Amino acid sequence: MVLYVRFTVVVVLVLVLQVELFSELRLWGVMPELLMGTTVATAWAAGPDRGAVVGFVAGLLYDLYLPTPLALSALTYVLVAYGVGNVSAALASSGERRLRQLVTLCAVAAGIMLFVTLGELLGQPNLYTDRLVTIVIVATLYTTLLMTPIRRLVLWALGDEKRPAPKPLRLEVVE
Amino acid sequence: MAAPRRSGRSRFTLFLLMLLSVTLLTLDARDFGPVERLKDGISAVVSPIRSFGDAVFGPVGDAWQGLSENDDLRRENEELRSRLEAVQGEIIDDKGAADELRDLKDQLGLEARDEYPTTTAEVLAASISNFDEFVLEINRGTVDGVRDGMPVVTVGGLVGRIEDTGRRTARVRLITDPSVSVGVKVVGTDEVGIITGQGEDRPLVVSKGSIRVDAEVEVGDVIATSGSDRSLYPPNIAVGTVVAVEVDQGTLEKRLLVEPSASLERLRFVTVILFDPEADDAGPAAATTTAQGSPGGGD
Numbered sequence: 001m002v003l004y005v006r007f008t009v010v011v012v013l014v015l016v017l018q019v020e021l022f023s024e025l026r027l028w029g030v031m032p033e034l035l036m037g038t039t040v041a042t043a044w045a046a047g048p049d050r051g052a053v054v055g056f057v058a059g060l061l062y063d064l065y066l067p068t069p070l071a072l073s074a075l076t077y078v079l080v081a082y083g084v085g086n087v088s089a090a091l092a093s094s095g096e097r098r099l100r101q102l103v104t105l106c107a108v109a110a111g112i113m114l115f116v117t118l119g120e121l122l123g124q125p126n127l128y129t130d131r132l133v134t135i136v137i138v139a140t141l142y143t144t145l146l147m148t149p150i151r152r153l154v155l156w157a158l159g160d161e162k163r164p165a166p167k168p169l170r171l172e173v174v175e
Numbered sequence: 176m177a178a179p180r181r182s183g184r185s186r187f188t189l190f191l192l193m194l195l196s197v198t199l200l201t202l203d204a205r206d207f208g209p210v211e212r213l214k215d216g217i218s219a220v221v222s223p224i225r226s227f228g229d230a231v232f233g234p235v236g237d238a239w240q241g242l243s244e245n246d247d248l249r250r251e252n253e254e255l256r257s258r259l260e261a262v263q264g265e266i267i268d269d270k271g272a273a274d275e276l277r278d279l280k281d282q283l284g285l286e287a288r289d290e291y292p293t294t295t296a297e298v299l300a301a302s303i304s305n306f307d308e309f310v311l312e313i314n315r316g317t318v319d320g321v322r323d324g325m326p327v328v329t330v331g332g333l334v335g336r337i338e339d340t341g342r343r344t345a346r347v348r349l350i351t352d353p354s355v356s357v358g359v360k361v362v363g364t365d366e367v368g369i370i371t372g373q374g375e376d377r378p379l380v381v382s383k384g385s386i387r388v389d390a391e392v393e394v395g396d397v398i399a400t401s402g403s404d405r406s407l408y409p410p411n412i413a414v415g416t417v418v419a420v421e422v423d424q425g426t427l428e429k430r431l432l433v434e435p436s437a438s439l440e441r442l443r444f445v446t447v448i449l450f451d452p453e454a455d456d457a458g459p460a461a462a463t464t465t466a467q468g469s470p471g472g473g474d
Contacts, residue, residue, distance in 0.1 A: 016228035023303040024236025030305055048185040056192045060199075064218055065300075067307045067339065067346060070203035070210065073283065074198035106375045116306070122200070125354040126307045135305045 006157035007042075011058045014038050014150065019065055021043060029131075030138035033108055034150065037143045039077045040084050040107045041154040044100060048085025055081035068124050080111040097175050104147055109140045181315055215342045221341075225259055229299075285298075291409060292449040294319050296327075297346065298442045304446045309352035311335070315447060316343040324407045326400075326448045331437035332413035333357070333400065334445055345447075349439055350414070351375055360401040361431075366390045367401050370414060370433060378418055381431040392420060398433050409450050 018034045025031065035058040043051025055077030063073045084107045091099065113136065119127040202210045241248070296313035305313075315321045318327050325337040327347045335349040348355055351372040359381060360367045368381040386392060396417045402410025419432040 012224060015221070016225055017232070019300065019303045020225060020228040021232035021236060023240050023300065024232075029308075031303075033305070049188045052185075052188050052192050056196065061217070061221065064214055064221070065312070066304050067310050068304070069200050070214065071196040072197035072462075075193065075200070078189065078196060082185065101427065112305075119306075122204075126309065126352065129306070139305055156384045 003157070003159065006076055006159065007054055007057075010153045011035075011038065011061065012052065012156045014153070015058070018062070027142055028134060028138050030135050030142065032142040032146055033112065033139050034143065034146065035059065035073070036077060036080065036108055036111045037104070037147055037150045038154060039081045040104050040111075041118050041151045043081040043084035043145065044088045044103065045151070046085075046158055047089060047167045051081030051085045056130075059158050068119055068127075069109045069122060072119055072122065072124075073115065076111055076115040079114060080107055083107065083110070101144060101147070103142055108143045109136055112136050112139055211341075215472045218341060218344065226333055238420040262379060292320070293442055293446050294321065294449060295446050296321075296345075301442075309335075309355075309372070311347040311349065311442060311445070313345055313346055313347055313445060313447070314343065316341045316345050318342055319447075321345050321447050322449075322450050322451065324452075325450055326408045326412065328412055328448060329437045329442065329445055332407070332415065332435065334437050334439060334442070336407060347445065350379060350435060351377070351439060357408060357414065358401040358403050358406045359398050361386070361390075361392050361417075362399050364391060364396075366392055367403065368431070370398065378432040378434050381433060382423070382428075386420055386429040386431060388428055388429055391430060392429055393415065393454050394418060394420060397436075398431070405452065407450075407452060409448065412448075 014034050014037075018031075020035060022031045024039060038058055039051060039055035042054040055171030056074045059077035060071060063070045066073065087103055116132065143160045199210065280448050294315055296315040296319075299312045299314050301312075302308040302310050304310075313327075321337055322338055323340050324336055327334045327337060333350055335347045335352075335355065336346050338348050339346045349372070350357060350370075353372050353374060356369050356371050358367065359370045366386050370381045370385050372379055381398065394417050398408065398414045398417065400408040400410055400412040400414060402408060413436045415433040415435045417431050418434045419465060421430040421432070422428075423430050
């Protein structure tokens with residue numbers, strides 16, 4: 001129960017930061033994708049299941065304020081969380097910072113592209129524009145820069161519920 | 176055996192959430208009532224937190240904008256000062272002209288924008304997305320008589336149209352959006368056409384219509400809504416001023432580049448004209464919406 005309350009607090013806080021603060025603090029007209037960052041951090045720390053659930057809720061809340069159809073961001077975040085959760089589960093050295101940053105970079109960039117692709121499939125205007133490359137690059141880097149506080153928030157929300165570290169591989173020599 | 180079970184559970188969660196997302200997407204596309212109410216309900220719950228966030232973070236955002244747009248603001252300030260002097264001289268002439276225009280309209284029975292009910296709205300937020308920069312969020316919704324498609328103006332002229340109306344909020348799609356088309360006329364001529372946006376900081380363009388190559392349209396001419404049949408907009412709302420005239424040799428029509436007359440940046444307040452084209456068939460008095468409005472409005 002505490003876990004749900006904490007995650008609700010984190011998601012609403014990040015939503016308010018995204019909508020009220022970072023929508024103004026733009027770099028080259030681009031703002032960070034904080035809610036996608038929260039989804040990625042959750043999936044990395046807690047696995048694809050929780051990542052997908054947090055991503056769905058975060059995306060759905062964000063969708064309320066976007067002109068795109070309801071659940072478009074939610075669907076995108078669910079898929080991103082599933083991917084990141086499985087990648088992090090497959091990597092034994094998941095605690096490595098550089099690796100985590102690289103996965104975050106790739107996941108945010110892929111998430112933005114996925115959002116645009118799904119939106120285009122649904123016939124949404126103004127997604128595939130000549131600014132797309134700028135948006136993907138700047139939003140990805142901007143989000144990655146802000147991942148440390150986001151990750152701390154997610155770890156606080158998880159408390160003692162963090163996913164146990166994967167067991168080291170044991171090699172057996174069969175004669 | 177633990178790993179496959181975990182993977183299977185993850186796939187089940189993924190499938191369930193994807194199914195839920197697709198269902199919501201479909202229902203939202205069909206404007207399904209309960210989904211709309213759910214959206215309104217969640218927005219109402221989050222709204223006070225958002226307002227608190229706006230109060231806390233608003234000054235930070237303003238400071239950032241002030242820093243990042245300092246040079247632009249200074250240049251704009253100088254331009255506005257020089258224009259103010261010119262405009263002050265024109266005001267005196269315009270007062271006389273306005274009186275004459277009012278008399279003429281009375282005699283010809285032309286409709287004026289002031290005759291439609293309006294409601295003034297505060298702009299809650301500009302675009303909060305990286306992709307759709309052509310929207311504003313305002314603090315008026317269906318309870319104020321606002322409906323999808325209604326025109327939104329400032330004292331300068333047309334700003335956009337309402338879409339995705341909630342109970343207490345609505346979105347305004349700006350006329351600079353390339354997907355927005357408005358039926359317009361060149362004031363003082365019989366020339367009509369369709370104006371569309373070309374994106375932020377770019378002029379609007381009248382290209383699809385019947386501005387013939389021999390039409391007497393010049394730079395400086397005023398463009399206003401035509402208010403023709405089935406138009407979403409009442410007639411005679413200023414849209415902009417012609418800044419360039421190009422000739423399309425293929426269609427032998429003129430292509431007009433138009434600078435919007437309303438300032439679309441840093442809008443604080445806008446006015447929604449409670450105009451219902453279907454109810455308006457019998458004239459402006461037939462508009463059925465009854466929100467307590469104030470004429471005019473400002474940015």
